[in-house]
Amino acid sequence: YNDLIIAMQTQDSVVPFEELFDKIIDHETFLIHNEKKNLDSAPPTVNIAKHSPPSHYFPKPNFPSSAPCLFPNPSSPIKPYTPNQPTSTPIVCQFCNKRRHDAKKCYKLFPHLYSQRPSANHVTTSSSAQNPWIVDSGASHHVIFQMLNLSLHQPYEGPDDIQIGDGSGLQITHTGSVSFSPSFNLSNILCVPLLNKI
Structure with missing residues (x-):
């Protein structure tokens, strides 16, 4: 009031x-x-999965060895490890005192900026399968990175993007549908080519 x-x-x-x-x-x-x-x-959510060969690469943690906790706070945005990143004092938010963001991007100070964006969960498996599709019936949207997999497609002209774990957004370029069989169709599939780079 x-x-x-x-x-x-x-x-x-x-x-x-x-x-x-x-x-x-x-x-x-x-x-x-x-x-x-x-x-x-409630914001729409999507879950994607892709098959890939097993990886033996384990990135170094992105925190100093003197850190008191080995596991980052799950509510904090996590940025991927980049080997060429210069070592400097970590950014600490002036509002919530959490690491890896400042007050201009604080999710507690500006929750409306982070609560309405569609998000995606990414799952990678090492098993090989003949069918490249993994359907998640619990997702509100399905995502692909190759437009060639769509039966019908049209350019996406909306304002939304797919938010990934580090807080960055990936552009949706097309939407479409695919028919697995006469009785099983998926529509409103989002095409996000940059998912292939993750």
């Missing part, structure tokens, strides 16, 4: 009780409507 209190305090004249009561009821209705709207608009 802070907005309403400030508006009433900046009035030059005394607001009659009936008018104040009406404004409070209107503001309460507004708050309830916005709360329902936020609950109903």
Whole structure:
């Protein structure tokens, strides 16, 4: 109710009780409507999986050896290890005191910036299969990186992208559908070519 209190305090004249009561009821209705709207608009999520040969590469952890904890905080965004990264003092947020981001990108200070973006989970297996498709029936969207796998496709012109684990976004270039059999079709598949680079 802070907005309403400030508006009433900046009035030059005394607001009659009936008018104040009406404004409070209107503001309460507004708050309830916005709360329902936020609950109903859960961000879409996708899960992808791909087959690849087993990897014997294990990157070094991206924290100093004197760190008190071997496991990063799961609520903190994690950036991949890059061997050419210069060693410097880690960034610490001035707002939440967490590492690897500053106040301009703080997910606690700006939760609305991080809660509405579609996200993707990436799974890699080492088994080989004849069919390159792994369907996740729990996903709200399916993602591919090769447009050639789509039966029908069209360019994607929307504002969304796929958010990956380090917080960066990957561009969706096309949407389409694929038919595995006459009785099994997937539509609204997202084509994200940069998934191949992950």
